[in-house]
Amino acid sequence: MAERDERSPDLAEGEAASMDFAATVERLEQLVERLESGELSLEGSLAAFEQGVGLARDAQRRLDEAELKVRTLIEGPEGNVELEPFAAPPTEDDGER
Template sequence: MAKAKKQSFEESLAELEAIVERMESGELSLEASLEAFENGMKLSREAQSALSAAELKVQKLTEQQGELHLDDMDTDA
């Protein structure tokens, strides 16, 4: 089975906001709410991972001694 394409940070955040709105509406059944919560937690972890990777890149850039050099970091490892 092929891996699904990973969403961008912005796409994950938009989907997470939509999930929160649906859950706050009170219209979801218990089962649908649990499924939405599970999906929301997955999106939250992915977004946090993307933010952490961006923070590492910024930190690495600012720690260089006057040189702007950015090495690619593989966050999927």
């Protein structure tokens, strides 16, 4: 049986808020790997899952805030929002030869 690691590195509440979005996503990926490894005890898995839920909520909140900022930036002079489809920048493969 795999060695159990009952220690679950918990982030302080303020620490999660100070992480940038990329660090939050990276931390979520690490938690998923630990959960999928099967090395955690039930208690450790529950603690990791709880931490992951908090990080996922934080990431979603940040995405919602970013969307609101973008909408604010593209708001028209009369207050109407002019939504335009996002066109991804062309990649090297898209160029004509």
